[in-house]
Amino acid sequence: MMDIRLYMLQRISALIMAPLTLGHIAVMIYAIQGGLSADEILGRTQGSVFWFLFYGSFVAAVSIHAAIGLRVIVSEWLGLRGMVLTVFGWAVFLVLLAMGAQAVLAVTQT
Amino acid sequence: MKATPDTLTVSVWRGAESGGSFESFEVPNFESQTILDIVAWIQQNSDPTLTYRYACRVGMCGSCAMMVNGVPRWTCRTHVQKVVQDNRVEIAPLRNLPVIKDLATDMDPFFDKWIAAEGLHHPTKSRHDPIEQINPESAARVEAASGIECINCSVCYAACDTVANNPDYLGPAALQRAWTVYNDSKDAGRQQVLDAVSGVGGCHNCHSQGSCAVHCPNDLNPMKAIAGLKRATATSFFRKGSRT
Missing domain, CATH: 3.10.20.30 (Beta-grasp domain)
Structure with a gap:
């Protein structure tokens, strides 16, 4: 069920996620210095093309990476195969992408 | 009693x-x-x-x-x-x-997967050509030699949880054989091997749990061979992409 195409997609999405995760953690540590407020966060992210691209690519990479991983788990543990498995993989991808995109837009739109 | x-x-x-x-x-x-x-x-x-x-x-x-x-x-x-x-x-x-x-x-599924993984010889020469000299110290030969003592006993195949959960998976023995063939300078089927181990049951299904290496009675390490196939197929994937 895991061919070279899915394998490479999962590895490349992991490579994208790794620096973004470190960046996310670094910003979290920076942001909580001297207290944390919604205004402070939104002041940084709203209208920012940089943060839109930062978290937008994060969400895209996570959606791809997690969908492939969950696809393997349900296939091996629940025996899902064929079209059902394909639909499951795409459904996880689209749900994660939609939820993530909603969150990114919510904090970057002005 | x-x-x-x-x-x-x-x-x-x-x-x-x-x-x-x-x-x-x-x-x-x-x-x-x-x-x-x-x-x-x-x-x-x-x-x-x-x-x-x-x-x-x-x-x-x-x-x-x-x-x-x-x-x-x-x-x-x-x-x-x-x-x-x-x-x-x-x-x-x-x-x-x-x-x-x-x-x-019934060992048929086990041996069928050896063939499916292209774990067979693809000749470069005919019987009329002189015998090719092989340097036993060369890196590729050392890799090939590391898996050559496999006796096809299927112990690794029986030990593998990925085989148990995914009937399509070619399994450690077949993939180790494919890696041996891939590293054999006398073999003409390198790309055939990479294509054969890149499909839905191929080397990328391995979770590197290592039961194959733990239980192999000849102390071989199929997990390491599979890691080699993953590296070789990934390199080949980018080369193919750059050609198109």
Whole structure:
């Protein structure tokens, strides 16, 4: 069920996620210095093309990476195969992408 | 009959693919005997209908592998003293393969996957060409040589949880063979091998749990060979992408 195409997609999405995760953690540590407020966060992210691209690519990479991983788990543990498995993989991808995109837009739109 | 120090209680799986159960036998507890010895003793002295497979008895042919106390082992080289627990031994057919009868499994799926992984020789020369000189120190030859002692016993295939959960997966033995062929400078099918191990049942399904390396009776490391195939297929993937 895991061919070279899915394998490479999962590895490349992991490579994208790794620096973004470190960046996310670094910003979290920076942001909580001297207290944390919604205004402070939104002041940084709203209208920012940089943060839109930062978290937008994060969400895209996570959606791809997690969908492939969950696809393997349900296939091996629940025996899902064929079209059902394909639909499951795409459904996880689209749900994660939609939820993530909603969150990114919510904090970057002005 | 209760086991005494003079005898062992041996549970042997009896039946076919459709079903079966363990049957208990009392076997002489000799000081030095192998699991294959006690299976043969049962067949010769207790129940001549017991079915099992063996050939060389010296760990070369790969015929006699079975599950011993739940662990896949080559039975001809497994001493009873090493595995006996409370004077009891449980012997069952190899995991992950269909059972023909009793302890004999159908090895067809295992060998079919060797072929599916292109674990066969693709010649570069004919018999009229001179014999190619191979440097045994070269990096590729060292890699090829590391897997060459595989005896096709299917112990790694029986040990692999990924095979158990994914019937399409080619398994550690076939993929290790593919890696050996890939590194053989006398083989003309390198790209064929990479294509064969890149499909839905290919090397990318391996979770690197390492049961194959733990249980291989010849101390080979199929997991390392599979990691090599993953690297080679990934490199090939980018090369292909840059050509188009």
